[in-house]
Amino acid sequence: MHWDPTYHTNSKALSCNPNTPGTQFGMYGDYHCDPPLLLLDSAVKAMYNIKSDVDFLIWTGDDTPHIWNDTILNKDVVSAIIGNQSTILRQMFENKTVYPALGNHDWSPKNQVPPRSDQLYDTIAEFWKYWLDDEALVTFKQAAYYTMMISNKLRMVVLNTNLYYDSNKLTEAMPDPGNQLQWFDDLLNTATLHNEKVIVVAHVPPGVFEKHRNKHWFYPYYNDLFLFLLKKHSAIIGSVHMAHHHTDSFRVHYEDDGTPVTSLFLAPSVTPWETTLPDVMGGLGNNPGIRLIQYDRDSGRVLDIHQYYLNLTKANLDSTDQWLLEYNATSYFGVPDMSPSSLHDLAEKMKDDDQLFSKYYKANGVLYDPDERWVEEMRIVHYCAAVNMAYDRYDECIRSMEAVSGAVQDISRLKVFPILVTYWLVSLLMD
């Protein structure tokens, strides 16, 4: 959500990009800034109005504004912001369980989420004790990960992947920060014995950012270990839900023989904030998004995603917040469900089908700029990121796709050549 408490309609808030033009800002927010409380309230009310009687809620983290320096955004401010948003969710969804994950911005100094107990973990645990059981609170206070049963046979596992983020200097070159990987492996071994299925939630995803040629988040060593565990336990992992990119995308993980075994979903953000990351390809921001996930209660697999959005420009112009259905994933993408094999087929089809990729691309930015054009290089990066979360495989994918795409360009140049020759001959004959 990235709430900016300093947001004001007639002055530049602290989270606004330095190049923000003008001094007037929309009541529901601005693409250059993190959002006002009004937008957060609006998003949570829209969630309630769309469907109040849900099984549970997933909150994928990152609650404080960008850019703030760490002196302003100290631990007291961070905990106050997380506390306020926890209250908003608790009051709106009174009797529902929210499974929150900690984001890299839910800390001070930002990204430095520690692999050991800390007073701030204890403070956040106080906000979340209404949702988390005693056992979950114990591990949360150790390093911000936990597990709870959703039902008899379906388990929620919330991980603190900020420990693997390469901006986190506290966890560089550790064998297993917070002992989380060992805990995750042991937990899923036991879950397998008990015939349970699992839904995994975290903030920072493994793999590569699909809007950038060379941007990944995990230290390479942790990326490998994490992907190894996802593959090892793929038989019981129904789905994985993460965030951090602010974009709407998906990832597929595979067995060594190429069988697609895991679906990983990247949910778009409520904040419309345009990224300041250098060399991002395409639009920098997004419209605020929320999603309703239809899932199989036995397996934890995702059957469909109902993605909703707020057209921020229109909301500000009309002074009203009308959240609309952006798509139902199955009918929008023409797939039977969101299983690993369906997502694999979708990714493979997008490689050649311009219209299908355009639909995915619009959704990727939550209709931020529906007229935006993409170029082949962007499609290659989106595709390779979606089907290769291992860094070396992603690099190999880019290399081979660009070799093919280069060959295609060469052929099209050859097609032009005979036409030019013909034209030249015709010109000669006419002379």
Ligand SMILES: [Zn+2]
């Ligand atoms: Zn983040």
